[in-house]
Amino acid sequence: MSYLRLFFVLVVLGHTSWVHAQSNRMTELLGCAHKALLPAPDGDRTRDLRTEDEYDYDVEHYQIDVRLSYSQGSISGTVTMDCHSNVEGLESIIVHLRDNMVVNEITMNDVTLDYNHADHEIEIFFDEPLAENEAFSVAIRYRGNPSSPGEDYGMEFTTSRYGDPVIWTQDEPEGSRYWMPCHDVPDDKATVEYRIRIPDNWLVATNGRLIEIIDEADATSTHVWRTDYRTSTYLMAITASEFITFSDWYHYSETDSMEIKYYIYPEQQAAAEEDFSVTDDIIHALASAFQVEYPFLDEKYGMVVYPWGGAMENQTMTSYGQWLVRGDHRYDWINAHELGHQWWGDLVGPMDWREIWLNEGFASYSEALWAEYLEGEEGLRDWVRDFHETYIYGHSPAHAIYDPPPGHLFCAAQYDKGGSVLHMLRWVVGDEAFFDIFPLYAEQNAYESATTEEFKAACEEVTGQDLDWFFDEWIYNYDYPQYTFAWGAESVGDQYRVELQVGQIQPEETVFEMPLEVEITLITGDVHTAVIDVDEAFETAYVYVDAQPVDAELDPNGWVLCTIQDVLLDVGPDDGEISVPQQVTLYQNVPNPFNPKTQIRFFIPETAHTTLQIYSITGQLVKTVYDEELLGGKTYAYTWHGDDEQGNTVSSGTYFYRLTSGDRSETRTMVLLK
């Protein structure tokens, strides 16, 4: 007869190691009104994918020639779009512009065109149908008061925390159309030239390079900026105020450097110089981790403060919330997040908004990489544990990362779960392959847009593995595994055989397939590490070790987004001291109370006729689980789905379950909650 040697009696809910000293990211997110926690956008924006008509043309270049009036809260001027037709016989195009803006005239080659401006779209009709690939240029003269307070989008005319007037934009996902006519879809990237006329004591901060500032007659000046890298409309942004500037340099080789330029309010110069002193280090850290150079070396990296609560990764000019500048480096991680977006979001953008995790998951993981750069493995793991905590305890309802429901475009599923998915990919494929994925993915999609499937293809190309299962369970399905973990050991010759039991008790039916690390501490003080493949709802694995085990921990390094409930494999008479099981043991079901399912486990020492039956509180038999001879010396597990013998779901309430084996019986109670 075999026997189990029994060890510990600790029942822990979740990871106690989640309580760690590092400043808590969840609190930070709440504290700074980060985008993840802003009120949900109104309407069904997530699904506002472009219609077929919107594929009919692409924009090559925007010329944005506008005058901003702070006192009138207005923008006026002309946006010229150089485009080409994607279809034969193109008779009209759709350009996005909110209805509260007024179109004065639309021309093509100085000829006025007919248009219809309704439902926040302008349909522009051509005099002659255009051929496929035919280039054309439309000039849209417009004006209006674009402010839309409370909507979190568009162009606002407000004051800074110091009372200075500021004009600023916030465009993701569809805010550009609030202040400029444009083809406002993320995968139509174009170059831009801005000619922005403002009071002559103001500065403009935007994408690309500052070409010149032209003095105009009436105490205004026109600021000319130009991009050579193509940009999505949601990453085009204008911020204007009485800024002061300072510069730093990113040295990307021994002889070459790129300017990092800051536009700040004069009152916060000292704090900004302190906080932003790490920016070049962050660029170095991320470029080296991704093995991809900063993508816009020929232009710059810039940061401009603005009155919004969070920050926004506008291409080559991040808009950075004014309250994030404190002089104490508290929000360096947001600096790292927005910088991460220069690669993931800006260099490689999302094909459409269903793919938003390719932005936010990657930028969140950039925060973790910055923590790893500063503090090594411990910093990385702490950061990822915060992802887990924020997602598990801070997000509902459960939904897949891919194609989030309305109001969840910027939720913890995209940020925190997205970041932890990349970390799990790193665990599954290993460090070397993981970091080789980024250069390939970047190369295949540079200055373009990508999909999850394209990212998966890059992962599969690098690793040579079929990763459908990984993306299916983590990106296209929802939820996360809730594991139970138990272990025990017996001596076998001069070794010990450790039995590891991993159950999955998440409320949904998805059974997760993941390799899980197990750390077994031996009485000698040595630590034995093993990896077990868990792909069953109840998995038993065996590991042989050379000395008596005293502890075992599942996923000790927090690789996997999950909860782990340590349960008793067995309990002896000596309060957790090593002992020999001698009797029939029925364990408390896990979880309890439960809905919709729970796991009942029991141990029998000797082969005997055994019954396990479930009764209602009034003593009626609900279900007979076992009524047969069972092999002794084993632990058995049964998952009850709250159903009776006929498969009908039973009502909520208290139930008894009774185990009889040989001449011994034991009964426990459990509670089904609805």
Ligand SMILES: [Zn+2]
């Ligand atoms: Zn982000």
Ligand SMILES: [Zn+2]
């Ligand atoms: Zn969500």
